[in-house]
Amino acid sequence: MTSTSSMPDSQGPNPEPPHWKQDFDVDWSVTDYVSRREFTRFLGLSSAGMAIGTTAAAVAGSLPKQPKPQVHKVLGRVDEFKNGLSRAFEYPTKGKYALVVRHDDGSFSAFGQKCPHLGCAVYYEKDSKKLECPCHEGFFNPHNGEVISGPPQRGLEKVIIEIAEGLVWAKGGGN
Amino acid sequence: MTPPQDHTNSQRSLIVNIILSIVFMLWIIQLFILMTSLDAWMGGETALLWPSAISSVVLTFLTFGLVKALPRDH
Numbered sequence: 001m002t003s004t005s006s007m008p009d010s011q012g013p014n015p016e017p018p019h020w021k022q023d024f025d026v027d028w029s030v031t032d033y034v035s036r037r038e039f040t041r042f043l044g045l046s047s048a049g050m051a052i053g054t055t056a057a058a059v060a061g062s063l064p065k066q067p068k069p070q071v072h073k074v075l076g077r078v079d080e081f082k083n084g085l086s087r088a089f090e091y092p093t094k095g096k097y098a099l100v101v102r103h104d105d106g107s108f109s110a111f112g113q114k115c116p117h118l119g120c121a122v123y124y125e126k127d128s129k130k131l132e133c134p135c136h137e138g139f140f141n142p143h144n145g146e147v148i149s150g151p152p153q154r155g156l157e158k159v160i161i162e163i164a165e166g167l168v169w170a171k172g173g174g175n
Numbered sequence: 176m177t178p179p180q181d182h183t184n185s186q187r188s189l190i191v192n193i194i195l196s197i198v199f200m201l202w203i204i205q206l207f208i209l210m211t212s213l214d215a216w217m218g219g220e221t222a223l224l225w226p227s228a229i230s231s232v233v234l235t236f237l238t239f240g241l242v243k244a245l246p247r248d249h
Contacts, residue, residue, distance in 0.1 A: 037245055040195045043202045044242040050205045051228075051235040057212045058228035061221040116218065154218040 068092070070172040075100055078166055081108070086124035088113060091159060091174050098159045098174045099124060099131070101142045108168060111145045112157035112175035122156065131156065187246040194241050201241075205234050 034042075071092040081087065081102040091098040091110075100110040101124050111131065113121045120135035124142060131140035138150030145156035157175040161168060182190065212227040 036191050036195050040191070040198050040245060041242055043195075043198050044238045047198075047202055047205055047235045047238040050202075050209045051231040054205075054209050054212045054231040055228040057209075057216045058224035061216045061224040153214050154220075 068172070071170070072172075073170045075168040075170055078163060078168055081168065084126055084129075086126070089170070091170050092172075096175060097121065098170065100159070100161065100168070100170075101131070103143065104129075108161045108163070109143055109145075110159035110161050110170060110174075111140070112159065112173075114157070114175050115152060116154050116156065117150075117152040182246060190244075190246050194245055198238050198241050201234050201238050205231050205238075208234075 069092070073089075073091055075087070075089055081100070083102055083104050083106060086099050086101045088097050088099050090096065091112075097113040098110050099113045099122065100108060102108055111122075113123075115122050115133040115135065115138055117133065117136060117138055120133050122131050122133045122138075122140065124130075125132045129142060130148060131142050131145070132138070133140075133150065133152065136151050138152040139148040140146065140152070140156050141148055145158050147153070147155055157173060159173040160171045162171050163169070208227050208231050212224055212231075215221070215223050215227075
């Protein structure tokens with residue numbers, strides 16, 4: 001964009017500095033100047049930092065994990081769950097939620113409600129028959145929890161469901 | 176390799192540009208490896224963690240080698 005029309009018409013020995021120089025008055029002599037060499041060295045240093053971070057993740061992943069406690073919980077009678085609908089329940093611990101879905105064929109599946117992308121709560125969209133994360137439009141298969149589309153890189157945490165004596169039980173898993 | 180003092184200014188500038196470009200590409204790859212590793216670790220997938228760590232360390236040594244090859248500023 002040019003602004004020559006608004007500039008003063010002074011061609012004398014000491015012309016007035018252009019308007020943009022007055023607005024962006026940068027004294028280059030006192031400005032920190034990063035050379036290409038310095039920038040390359042900085043990249044080298046941060047490269048070492050990233051290697052340390054990746055190695056730390058590998059070490060942390062190799063440490064033995066404590067097994068998750070298998071919480072058994074009754075979710076309700078089978079006939080309380082209608083085909084094609086879902087219900088949220090608190091599982092495996094207080095404050096954490098999971099979602100049980102009863103499919104059209106009468107089978108059940110359940111998953112932790114926390115989206116593996118950024119932790120939003122997923123819900124069952126009964127019309128499209130998909131589990132959906134409303135934050136960034138991540139879609140999951142309601143039968144196995146695998147990612148269908150969207151930003152999540154891995155599927156939902158599965159909750160083991162068992163039917164016994166007319167009751168629906170959650171028996172482990174979830175997040 | 177020819178000693179740096181034998182290069183002209185334009186040659187030195189070209190060498191710095193080439194090294195900077197390669198180092199930047201390696202840096203991007205390392206960033207990708209780091210993000211993938213963190214994602215795998217949080218998802219409980221451990222199979223890729225050590226290969227990623229080894230690759231990242233190798234890339235760091237490569238980067239250090241290239242940084243060391245930078246011609247001195249005169």
